[in-house]
Amino acid sequence: MTEDNATTDGAGRRVRVVLVDDHRMFRTGVQAEIGETARTGVEVVGEAADVDQAVTVITATRPEVVLLDVHLPGGGGVEVLRRCAPLMAAAENPVRFLALSVSDAAEDVIGVIRGGARGYVTKTITGTDLVDSVFRVQDGDAVFSPRLAGFVLDAFASTDAPPVDEDLDRLTQREREVLRLIARGYAYKEIAKQLFISVKTVESHVSAVLRKLQLSNRHELTRWATARRLV
Incomplete structure (x- = not known):
């Protein structure tokens, strides 16, 4: 704030x-x-x-x-x-x-x-x-x-139930927050400051996200998030 x-x-x-x-x-x-x-x-x-x-x-x-x-x-x-x-x-x-x-x-x-x-x-x-x-x-x-x-x-406005994204559901709420910030181009230190956590914790979350989504690096992660309009 x-x-x-x-x-x-x-x-x-x-x-x-x-x-x-x-x-x-x-x-x-x-x-x-x-x-x-x-x-x-x-x-x-x-x-x-x-x-x-x-x-x-x-x-x-x-x-x-x-x-x-x-x-x-x-x-x-x-x-x-x-x-x-x-x-x-x-x-x-x-x-x-x-x-x-x-x-x-x-x-x-x-x-x-x-x-x-x-x-x-x-x-x-x-x-x-x-x-x-x-x-x-x-x-x-x-x-x-x-x-x-x-x-x-x-x-x-929609009466239809939102589609379930099984890949996204594998992530915790905190992992989703880190995912979005990574996809927006934030550095680890910036994410740590934004979420009031340590850089080491950010690194752990990124590793968990990459593992769960079977991605290799933050560039693939950014493309994945962009394709799902999470950015």
């Missing part, structure tokens, strides 16, 4: 937020950018790093909005949404979810929206835009980063 000076959405407005992300440094950065209540109107009332923590904190604090990462230990953002479904369906003061993720993959976007999230923004969003998105989600609006809304419209 890029830095910016966030401002309060409206005079006197306040929104209580829970941050759910398995990277402590990212949570700290979000807290620093949007968590000054007097300046932004956003009050961060809790944080969580995995599915179980998220459900516990959300149930205890009943925030208006949850900023939810897609990939979490314990089942991911979709599992948090499933277990918090009664809170989303509450007649009074429902909890609303806004996905905030590094991933811009169609299956990730569609998965959390089907699970009940009100929107999906990527971590390149500015502080100002994130505050605005939080208030809009609190108001019941649907909020998406540019181009991601198209994934949702296409998915819900």
Whole structure:
């Protein structure tokens, strides 16, 4: 997420937020950018790093909005949404979810929206835009980063089940993230920084992807991803 000076959405407005992300440094950065209540109107009332923590904190604090990462230990953002479904369906003061993720993959976007999230923004969003998105989600609006809304419209406009890609299904969510970034020309160090992991971990993921897809190098991997419109 890029830095910016966030401002309060409206005079006197306040929104209580829970941050759910398995990277402590990212949570700290979000807290620093949007968590000054007097300046932004956003009050961060809790944080969580995995599915179980998220459900516990959300149930205890009943925030208006949850900023939810897609990939979490314990089942991911979709599992948090499933277990918090009664809170989303509450007649009074429902909890609303806004996905905030590094991933811009169609299956990730569609998965959390089907699970009940009100929107999906990527971590390149500015502080100002994130505050605005939080208030809009609190108001019941649907909020998406540019181009991601198209994934949702296409998915819900089609009555046919999406085709299953058996090769892609062999990969874990993290391996898919690394695959897309490699195919987009990112260096290992850039991928490590983007995903908050070590270069050695990136190398391990790339090796696993090449092995599972029976490819020899990153050039073949890029062609494979491009042919499936994953880039």
